[in-house]
Amino acid sequence: MHDKTLTELAAGLAAGEFSSRELTQSLLARIERLDEPLNSFITVTAEQALAAADAADAARANGEAGPLTGLPLALKDIFCTRGVKTSCGSRMLDTFTAPYDATVVEKLAAAGTVSLGKTNMDEFAMGSSNENSFYGPVRNPWDLAAVPGGSSGGSAAAVAAGLVPAAMGTDTGGSIRQPAAFCGITGLKPTYGRVSRYGMIAYASSLDQAGPMARSAADCAHLLGAIAGHDLRDSTSVARGVPDYVEGLDAPLTGLKIGLPREYFGDGLDDGVEAAVREAIKTYESLGATVREVSLPHTHYAIPAYYVIAPAEASSNLSRFDGVRFGHRCEAPADLIDLYKRSRAEGFGEEVKRRILIGTHTLSEGFFDAYYKQAQKVRRLIRQDFLDAFEEVDVLMGPASPTPAFDLGANKDPVSMYLQDIYTIAVNLAGIPGINVPAGFAGGRPVGLQILGTHFAEAQLLNVAHQFQQATDWHLRRPALAEETA
Amino acid sequence: MQWETVIGLEVHVQLATRSKIFSGASTAFGAEPNTQACAVDLGLPGVLPVLNEAAVAMAVQFGLGIHAEIPEVSVFDRKNYFYPDLPKGYQTSQMYQPIVGPGEVEITLEDGSTKRIRVHHAHLEEDAGKSLHEDFHGMTGIDLNRAGTPLLEIVSEPDMRSAKEAAAYLKAIHSLVTYLGISDGNMAEGSMRCDVNVSVRPAGQETFGTRAEIKNVNSFRFVERAIAFEVERQIELIEDGGEVVQETRLFDPEADETRSMRTKEEANDYRYFPCPDLLPVVLDQAYVDHLRDNLPELPAEKRARFESELGLSAYDAGVLSASRAMAEYFEGVKDVCGDAKLAANWVQGELSGALNREGLAIVDSPVSAAQLGELVARVKDETINGKAAKQVFQALWHGEGDSADAIIEAKGLKQVTDSGAIEVMIDQVINDSPAQVAQYRDAEPDKRGKMIGYFVGQVMKASRGTANPQQVNKLLKEKLDALC
CATH class of the missing domain: 1.10.10.410 (Arc Repressor Mutant, subunit A)
Incomplete structure (x- = not known):
């Protein structure tokens, strides 16, 4: 059952081939057996999962099952989950049990899905390799020497290893798409405002967006339909109807205009990655699409602008972790300042501290105009680049990452790590949606094709991704680790 | 040397919304600690603010009340600093684009003359919680009930030239916000709090002297006392050859003095930036017009009407329009008895005397406006004479009967004219x-x-x-x- 897509599992449940309890038990056993080297879960909620599975089976027996009822999945440990430890990958929240459900969690539960647990991640979603977790690094199921990408590395590894058919991730600068690429799965970052951020622990509020990670674009379409929509508790969620994302999956791609951003095929792009991506583009041409080169001239400003805006927001967002009301508090503080200093020094990891320092600096008097305001101007230019490109083409395509998954410990220098996100980061600055689809391998490690659309073009992205997956089988490949004990 | 005092006020008014500015928790005063603080007020991980529309409407009403520009767009910013009763580590405020632009407030001085004080702007922000140092030995308690209560901070230009003018300005703001019904104006419960900027300069000098900001000035009386002390301190300092330093000082009402809290060098860098969790507030003209069309009669208009339509003296009109509660009471009495002058005499005479003796506010009067109105009507139609009327008033005051007529009947006070x-x-x-x-x-x-x-x-x-x-x-x- 572990190698089936959500869509296949839903059919199995509907046909009575197996119950949600059987499915849940089998996957819980798989997590137990296989997750130790991967370290993809921080918390497995077996008891709650079985209760939810039983409830789903009962609902089905009563004829009340919806399309997602009884389907198992996992949640990145950034989503507040009532009564469950919600750590955000940080020592700071190692003892924090959320007293409420995030909107995404609430909606998935309302749709009848069964959460098996909380997945590992870079601390506070800051990282591109999942090496920044208080709970230790996650390893890539395709090669345990490699990282799974980050920050939603646990979600990506768990899906790739067949521990869950789908998982929720979040994406601030590539944190869904890049780990999806490294682990050979499908991952969608929706338009900013498409999915409520309520209950999702904030890293950079103007960039954060939740999205599905699964085995196929069709699965992502089902999940996006369940989590998208306006939420009165999130003022930045957009009051706009949610289309049926499944309905349009089969539309042919004849006449689709694909743009290849010149800047996404330049220096630093791994040959193997480029070859796989170019091959994928050819597949699209064979499906009736036309291809042309476009330019996103401000691309090279995206990383500097991101590393001003995101840390600025993070430095403020993470101020609430002060040891006063919840989370880590140091032993025997001498006074208030000591409480603050030691609780935060002990609770936060190195990368989090680095970004808090950068953000505090860029917002300081005398630097605000030079950094923050300037970065906001750049952000508008980057957004305009995309809007201009979408005047000419329907979607943009390119690699999700310049290289396949790298080895653990390979990127010790923070800046070289930041450069990993060169193709994903501008998308968050512009607020547009992007999807990663598996497109082959380079050096035995998966390669991801990134497809970008204009604001609220998720249905189109899913259609374009789905058609590729009808024509190829890259998304069906499984790592040996997932098969050997099957 | 002759010195001139220059004063500017920052008045924080708690807005009378039922729920908080960014959450659905109640704003009622006096609940058990931390019983009116929800996940948003506690700043739990993952929570988000949602702007309370009622707070926006109240801020705009204030702006209209001071004839201010109402910008189409205003923006919330985060003011970052650490404090235990500030749950998120930042206060959501408006630094760069406030909701109310420049306006002005007319004040009336003791000699009856008036002066216009310019308001620089007014902005919305959330209140912090309270740190309780007294109740816990060696520890500090934190009560977050107040956290997230909407505040309107009204920032004046440095247009006041004496403590009396500052007090009159504060009273005018108090009167306006209570008239508008956007605050209960209860200073004892902290519904209005005031920071005072004070400087002195030689009379005739154009440039301002260095100012000190005095915090914690929370009554009309304290404003006058704090300014008086501070002005004297600054003049003495300069005359002794010293220099005023820019600093924040705290007023201690017990000692009747101001003390240095922190100097400019020690001031926080608040690292203001636009709050990414809240959208800019965009007010369309129709919304503002609707609020303008539905503004209640404001103190200055009421006062003018009391003089021109009701024939009251300028003095009576001023006293009876000074607060919304007073004006409503007076108009209630007048409407029932049909005689504005008699009503004015009774409200300012017998009623005010009794209230003052008992230390009661007019809203707490045991005699309602309707009851007093009926009593005055009986004086007017000569059912009772003046002496009996005082007896009836006392009986009403002490709850000996529900209405003037019942008391007149029961006590046989009806005037004999046979x-x-x-x-x-x-x-x-x-x-x-x-x-x-x-x-x-x-x-x-x-x-x-x-x-x-x-x-x-x-x-x-x-x-x-x-x-x-x-x-x-x-x-x-x-x-x-x-x-x-």
């Missing part, structure tokens, strides 16, 4: 007072006027105060003169 009945009482008094009658008869006619008082008193006593005093006077005079 001249036959009065004549019977007069005849009895004349019969019982032969000595006084003789004195009256023997007196010079121009002395008799004074002597008649004795007989009037006796007749009134015989009627238990209910006889019509004018009638008694007239009939007595006729009867006594007939005896002469």
Whole structure:
């Protein structure tokens, strides 16, 4: 059952081939057996999962099952989950049990899905390799020497290893798409405002967006339909109807205009990655699409602008972790300042501290105009680049990452790590949606094709991704680790 | 040397919304600690603010009340600093694009003259919680009930030149916000708090002196006292060859002095930036127009109307329009009794006297405006005389009856105007007072006027105060003169 897509599992449940309890038990056993080297879960909620599975089976027996009822999945440990430890990958929240459900969690539960647990991640979603977790690094199921990408590395590894058919991730600068690429799965970052951020622990509020990670674009379409929509508790969620994302999956791609951003095929792009991506583009041409080169001239400003805006927001967002009301508090503080200093020094990891320092600096008097305001101007230019490109083409395509998954410990220098996100980061600055689809391998490690659309073009992205997956089988490949004990 | 004082005020007004500015928790005062703080107020991981529309409407109403520009777009910013009762580590405020632009407030000074004080802007922000140092030995308690209560911070230009002007400005703001119904204006509960910027300069000098900001000035009286102390401190300092340093000072009402809290060098860098969790507030013209069309009558308009339409003196109009509660009470009495001048006399006389004696605010008056109105109506239609009216008022005040009519009935205070009945009482008094009658008869006619008082008193006593005093006077005079 572990190698089936959500869509296949839903059919199995509907046909009575197996119950949600059987499915849940089998996957819980798989997590137990296989997750130790991967370290993809921080918390497995077996008891709650079985209760939810039983409830789903009962609902089905009563004829009340919806399309997602009884389907198992996992949640990145950034989503507040009532009564469950919600750590955000940080020592700071190692003892924090959320007293409420995030909107995404609430909606998935309302749709009848069964959460098996909380997945590992870079601390506070800051990282591109999942090496920044208080709970230790996650390893890539395709090669345990490699990282799974980050920050939603646990979600990506768990899906790739067949521990869950789908998982929720979040994406601030590539944190869904890049780990999806490294682990050979499908991952969608929706338009900013498409999915409520309520209950999702904030890293950079103007960039954060939740999205599905699964085995196929069709699965992502089902999940996006369940989590998208306006939420009165999130003022930045957009009051706009949610289309049926499944309905349009089969539309042919004849006449689709694909743009290849010149800047996404330049220096630093791994040959193997480029070859796989170019091959994928050819597949699209064979499906009736036309291809042309476009330019996103401000691309090279995206990383500097991101590393001003995101840390600025993070430095403020993470101020609430002060040891006063919840989370880590140091032993025997001498006074208030000591409480603050030691609780935060002990609770936060190195990368989090680095970004808090950068953000505090860029917002300081005398630097605000030079950094923050300037970065906001750049952000508008980057957004305009995309809007201009979408005047000419329907979607943009390119690699999700310049290289396949790298080895653990390979990127010790923070800046070289930041450069990993060169193709994903501008998308968050512009607020547009992007999807990663598996497109082959380079050096035995998966390669991801990134497809970008204009604001609220998720249905189109899913259609374009789905058609590729009808024509190829890259998304069906499984790592040996997932098969050997099957 | 002659010194001139320059004062600017930052007034924080708690807005009377039912729920908080960014959450659905109640804003009611006085609940058990931390029972009115929800996940958003606690700053739990993952929570987000949602702007309370009522707070926006109230801020705009204030802006309209001071004839201010209402910008189409305003933006919330985060003011970052660490404090235990500031749950998120930042206060959501408006630094760069406030909701209310420049306006002005007219103040009335003690001599009756008026002056316009310019308002630089007013912005919305959330209140912090409270740190409780007294109740816990060696520890600090934190009560987050107040965290997230909406505040409107009203920042004046440095237009005031004396402590009296500052107090008058504060009173004008108080009057305006209570008229608008956007705050209960309860200073004792912290609904209005004030920071005062004070500097001095030689009279005639153009440039401002270095200012000190005084925090924690939370009553009309304290504003005057804090400024008086601070002005004297600064003048003495300069005259002794010293220099005023820019700093934040705290007013200590117990010691009646201001003390240095922190200097400019120690000031926080608040690292303001636009709050990414809240969208800019965009007000369309129709929304603002709707609020403008539905503004209640404001103090200045009411005062003018009291003079022009009701014929009250400038003084009476000023006193009766000074607060919304006073004006509403007065108009309630007037509407029931139909006589503005009589109503004004009773509200400012008997009622205010009783309230002052008991230390009560007008909203807490045991006698309602309707009750007093009925009582005044009975005076006006001469059902009772003035003396009986005071008795009825006391009875109402002490809850001895629900209405003036019931008390008049129960106590038999209805004025006797039947001249036959009065004549019977007069005849009895004349019969019982032969000595006084003789004195009256023997007196010079121009002395008799004074002597008649004795007989009037006796007749009134015989009627238990209910006889019509004018009638008694007239009939007595006729009867006594007939005896002469």
